[in-house]
Amino acid sequence: VARGYTGRDKIVKFIGCYHGHADSLLVKAGSGAATFGQPDSPGVTKGTAKDTITIPYNDVDAFVNLMNEQGDEIAAVIVEPVAGNMGLVLPKQGFLSTLRKETEKHGTVLIFDEVMCGFRVALNGAQAAYGIRPDLTCLGKIIGGGLPVAAYGGKREIMDCVSPKGPVYQAGTLSGNPLAMTAGIATLNIISADPAWGKADYTRELSIKTKHLLQGFAKAAKDAGVKVQLHQAGSMFGVFFNENDVYDYATSESSNQEAFCVWFMSMLEQGIYLAPSQFETLFMSGAHSDDDIVKTIEAAEVAMKKVADFLKDNK
Structure with missing residues (x-):
């Protein structure tokens, strides 16, 4: 159980690119320590x-x-x-x-x-x-x-x-x-x-979970009147505050990054830990339960309304 500055008992984390979740099986194997640090980018020589x-x-x-x-x-x-x-x-x-x-x-x-x-x-x-x-x-x-x-x-x-x-x-x-x-x-x-999971296709199950999460994000955005581009590839997903297609770095950069910051902070305040930049990809994992998905969608509904208010005030 992680405790963030929000004071909540649990943080739902979707940034598995940095490290795996604290899975007991992996902890026994020497992995799975929960980490929240952000990596540096030294650049290209x-x-x-x-x-x-x-x-x-x-x-x-x-x-x-x-x-x-x-x-x-x-x-x-x-x-x-x-x-x-x-x-x-x-x-x-x-x-x-x-x-x-x-x-x-x-x-x-x-x-x-x-x-x-x-x-x-x-x-x-x-x-x-x-x-x-x-x-x-x-x-x-x-x-x-x-x-x-x-x-x-x-x-x-x-x-x-x-x-x-x-x-x-x-x-x-x-x-x-x-x-x-x-x-x-x-x-x-x-x-x-792994038979212990009782599932023949683990990656397919994660993909379905991810699809359900993004369907919730899409509805939250539509209800709030916010234009977003939601991308999914298996258990990877991303959110862009952009009314146009995002297909390369230039179109990604053209998205409203200030709106993303509002979204990120609102989600974090509600115990949902996303990557702090739209340029980073988000990840679903086997540790995410159905309850986690519901909690995240509920947080998204609040966050999208805050984004809508921000966009209205900054036309």
Whole structure:
């Protein structure tokens, strides 16, 4: 039981990207300590930036033009198949398939960053949900039950380049750490079909929970007369105070961030802990009960009315 500055006995937390909830099974495995800290962003070095080209997410034309001009010189294309670092932004139809087609045409390695969306969009990742097979996949601490660990994997022809079979040496202090692996196995047993849960499809159940929550958010917004864009991918979700579609960073940034602050503070005052920025993605977890969903929707009804009052006073 967490106690925040609101003085309430329980905080309902939807920011599982930082750490897992305090699940007793994971605590026994060495994970699951409840944390509320926010991570820093050190940025990208000049050397890395010099050798990197960026284009807007979901901009098919810009990508095709780039590959037509420089495709044979581009070593790799790295993308979050479901973007989570500008708020939750979904790929437009044809975007990921175009990445796959163009990279194959030019012999470029397609890398999916599934650190956030791996296991959350679908058990086998966003690549399974959208039917696109990348050349390499990166995964983060979700495979360690929240403990520090990461992994990458992909096509045999690439992985065979890694030591001991190939010339590329890769090692890390946390590689194969027994504590992280124990917590990771415990997590994977649960989400892949642990009989103790009595559910054959854990990720589907979370997706349904998330859908119910967003339906409640949508009704609360409509009743308050507030325009919102609500995005969902499996157990990931996001809220944008915007009357227009959000499909890349520019459209995400154009959302009313002051309204989001009003929303965030009102939800927090009612014991609902969301990420403090619209640019961060929210997450449903197996720890969230039906009562938690009801409590969160009730809080959203109050928060949306406060947003409506704010917008009215700041026309």
